[in-house]
Amino acid sequence: MPTAVEKVKYTQKQELIARFGNAIANPVRVAILQQLSRQSCCYHGDMAEELPIAHSTLSQHLKVLKESGLIQGEIEAPKIKYCINRENWAMAKGLLIGFFD
Numbered sequence: 481m482p483t484a485v486e487k488v489k490y491t492q493k494q495e496l497i498a499r500f501g502n503a504i505a506n507p508v509r510v511a512i513l514q515q516l517s518r519q520s521c522c523y524h525g526d527m528a529e530e531l532p533i534a535h536s537t538l539s540q541h542l543k544v545l546k547e548s549g550l551i552q553g554e555i556e557a558p559k560i561k562y563c564i565n566r567e568n569w570a571m572a573k574g575l576l577i578g579f580f581d
Contacts, residue, residue, distance in 0.1 A: 497579055500572040503548035508533060508541050513564070516551060521563035 490498075504510055511531060516522055524542070528535050542562060545551045549568040554561045 493575065496571070497575050499548050500550065500575065503545050503550050506541065506544075508537070509545055512538075512541060512545060513550065516562060516564050517569075521554075521561045523559045523561050525559065527562070 504513065508531065512527060515527060515530060524535075524538065527542075528538050531538060533541075542551070542553070546553055546562075549565055550572060551562050552565045554563075
């Protein structure tokens with residue numbers, strides 16, 4: 481066990497699994513990802529109509545997903561369009577499948 485002075489170093493794979501795992505650790509974020517995976521992109525307002533949460537709460541969940549790299553957002557004033565980041569989505573699927581095997 482490392483002492484307080486020593487720092488535990490994690491592999492890049494461990495860091496990525498934790499980042500993606502945290503992003504999908506909430507049922508609202510899972511629902512957002514499922515909705516986005518069924519279509520090419522979706523606007524914030526359209527998602528707000530589908531999900532039973534406040535706009536501000538939706539924005540926080542979208543922020544977590546965007547920071548994880550699983551989704552990307554594009555501003556089309558005055559709206560923001562979100563879509564799955566296909567490259568990171570594929571990476572996350574591979575890492576998580578490998579983790580559970």
